[in-house]
Amino acid sequence: MPESLWEGVRRRDRRALARLISRAARGQEIDTIRQLGPPQKPARVIAITGSGGVGKSSLIGKLIEPLRQRGRTVAILACDPESPLTGGALLGDRFRMGAALDDGVYIRSLAACSGRQAIADHLDAVIRLCEEYGFDWIIVETVGAGQGDTAVRAWADLVVLLLQPETGDELQWEKAGVLEVADLIVIHKADLPGADRAAQQVRAALELAGGTIVPVILVSSRTGKGIAELLDALESLPSKSRRGDDVHAFLNEAQQELHRRLRDPAATSLLALWRSGRIDIHEALRRLWELTGSPQP
Amino acid sequence: MWYAEGMSEEPIRIVLAKVGLDGHDRGIKVVARALRDAGCHVIYAGLWQTVESVVRTVADEDADWLGISILSGAHMTLVPQIMEAMRQAGLDHVGVIVGGIIPEADVPKLLEMGVSRVFGPGTPMQQIVEFVKSRRSAAHA
Numbered sequence: 165m166p167e168s169l170w171e172g173v174r175r176r177d178r179r180a181l182a183r184l185i186s187r188a189a190r191g192q193e194i195d196t197i198r199q200l201g202p203p204q205k206p207a208r209v210i211a212i213t214g215s216g217g218v219g220k221s222s223l224i225g226k227l228i229e230p231l232r233q234r235g236r237t238v239a240i241l242a243c244d245p246e247s248p249l250t251g252g253a254l255l256g257d258r259f260r261m262g263a264a265l266d267d268g269v270y271i272r273s274l275a276a277c278s279g280r281q282a283i284a285d286h287l288d289a290v291i292r293l294c295e296e297y298g299f300d301w302i303i304v305e306t307v308g309a310g311q312g313d314t315a316v317r318a319w320a321d322l323v324v325l326l327l328q329p330e331t332g333d334e335l336q337w338e339k340a341g342v343l344e345v346a347d348l349i350v351i352h353k354a355d356l357p358g359a360d361r362a363a364q365q366v367r368a369a370l371e372l373a374g375g376t377i378v379p380v381i382l383v384s385s386r387t388g389k390g391i392a393e394l395l396d397a398l399e400s401l402p403s404k405s406r407r408g409d410d411v412h413a414f415l416n417e418a419q420q421e422l423h424r425r426l427r428d429p430a431a432t433s434l435l436a437l438w439r440s441g442r443i444d445i446h447e448a449l450r451r452l453w454e455l456t457g458s459p460q461p
Numbered sequence: 462m463w464y465a466e467g468m469s470e471e472p473i474r475i476v477l478a479k480v481g482l483d484g485h486d487r488g489i490k491v492v493a494r495a496l497r498d499a500g501c502h503v504i505y506a507g508l509w510q511t512v513e514s515v516v517r518t519v520a521d522e523d524a525d526w527l528g529i530s531i532l533s534g535a536h537m538t539l540v541p542q543i544m545e546a547m548r549q550a551g552l553d554h555v556g557v558i559v560g561g562i563i564p565e566a567d568v569p570k571l572l573e574m575g576v577s578r579v580f581g582p583g584t585p586m587q588q589i590v591e592f593v594k595s596r597r598s599a600a601h602a
């Protein structure tokens with residue numbers, strides 16, 4: 165069955181793509197995907213990150229039409245959080261993006277484990293599948309990201325960070341760990357008061373931090389302001405290298421590996437033991453390191 | 462996930478949508494939350510969908526189920542269109558459930574069209590959850 169799915173993807177059968185993505189997102193087919201080698205036609209992979217409610221889904225929805233007008237096909241991978249308790253997820257990004265019936269657009273919702281790095285597991289494999297299918301652009305929406313959620317850097321050519329006016333004091337900009345990994349910063353909801361001031365503050369914070377100059381663009385999905393400028397920037401900015409040559413890729417990979425090992429029944433009963441209160445969290449951790457064969461921290 | 466006891470490895474994926482101009486979205490939101498809490502992956506397509514966009518969503522999201530909520534009285538026009546479009550898209554393996562204000566007399570007709578079950582006002586959430594979980598569509602098993 166997977167064989168015919170692979171053929172399907174190469175024939176540009178959307179259903180085959182959809183089915184293979186489900187398998188990849190669950191951790192199946194990963195070895196096959198990793199052995200594919202570089203894609204015939206690499207896509208431009210753009211990550212859109214920023215805290216929940218900042219307007220990531222709305223903005224992506226507004227990018228679809230102009231992107232299509234520029235002749236680009238696009239796959240959108242929208243990550244929403246999965247409950248660590250039930251494994252359930254309410255994937256609502258698609259609702260904000262509007263309905264696209266065009267064959268050049270593929271929208272897929274993916275659940276991301278909470279406590280992980282704001283992106284769905286095996287995202288690299290899912291991206292690779294979309295490249296195999298031949299999309300020009302792949303846009304990844306992260307779970308409402310904040311400090312430290314920087315893993316997406318490893319799989320994206322460009323990281324766009326969304327901020328909005330009036331979200332707090334000036335310190336906020338410096339605190340956000342994601343500022344460091346952003347290639348482009350969007351002050352979103354620029355129809356609201358305070359957008360210009362927010363842009364000034366962000367520019368000041370960036371200058372203070374030194375390093376390369378990151379463009380800051382004012383955009384409103386509501387009025388359409390700045391959308392064309394944003395697209396121009398997304399087309400023209402040089403791609404960063406992806407394919408896991410940095411520390412974030414390593415950490416993400418390590419996390420996924422640990423997660424995989426934790427599926428072990430012994431690890432599950434260890435958790436039950438901790439939950440029942442018979443051992444404390446430190447003891448549980450100590451035994452966990454033993455179990456997973458990882459060195460003690 | 463390893464720490465959620467009794468969770469299946471492969472969560473059920475269900476698309477929930479409202480078709481047409483029907484703006485009653487309380488019920489579908491309640492159902493969405495209940496299914497999420499029961500461990501499903503709920504793709505919320507929301508209000509004002511067309512038949513075509515719903516079917517496209519089900520295909521692209523590789524869903525096991527489609528749940529439609531209709532309180533506008535238009536179910537006898539919309540449901541046949543949806544069922545036909547699903548068939549044409551080769552999505553016969555996806556179960557379809559319908560909820561909302563559906564007169565008793567119309568229920569057998571909807572079932573005849575291939576709808577798996579109809580859930581009216583006051584349906585306990587547990588019933589919906591159990592139904593969805595017990596009848597995972599064959600093609601995805």
Ligand code: B12
Nearest residue numbers: 484485486487488528530532533534560561581582583584
């Ligand atoms: C609240 C309400 C409104 C609110 C809606 C707010 C909102 N955002 O949802 C407002 C005031 C906006 C409204 C407006 C209108 N309404 Co109104 N409204 C109602 C009312 C009183 C309750 C609906 C409700 O929220 N119930 C609570 C939820 C939790 O229940 P539920 O939706 O039935 O869902 C349950 C089940 O049906 C099932 N379910 C529902 N969907 C799904 C989906 C799946 C997949 C599954 C498994 C289960 C499932 O599970 C849920 C939990 O048990 C009903 C009367 C009634 N008693 O139902 C009228 C009612 C639905 N409205 C009606 C009408 C006519 C209108 C208007 C046209 C009035 C007008 N002339 O302007 C407008 C239309 C607005 C529009 N754009 O569509 C009529 C519909 C008549 C018909 N179908 O033939 C009703 C039945 C009132 C009546 N007796 O005449 N309405």
Ligand SMILES: Nc1nc2c(ncn2[C@@H]2O[C@H](COP(=O)(O)OP(=O)(O)O)[C@@H](O)[C@H]2O)c(=O)[nH]1
Nearest residue numbers: 215216217218219220221222260353384385386
């Ligand atoms: N004022 C204003 N509100 C917006 C804009 N874009 C989105 N919103 C609102 O912001 C909220 C969150 O949007 P959403 O796209 O879901 O954010 P996400 O969680 O980052 O994906 C919604 O209520 C939108 O209507 C905008 O440009 N201006």
Ligand SMILES: [Mg+2]
Nearest residue numbers: 220221257305
């Ligand atoms: Mg979103």
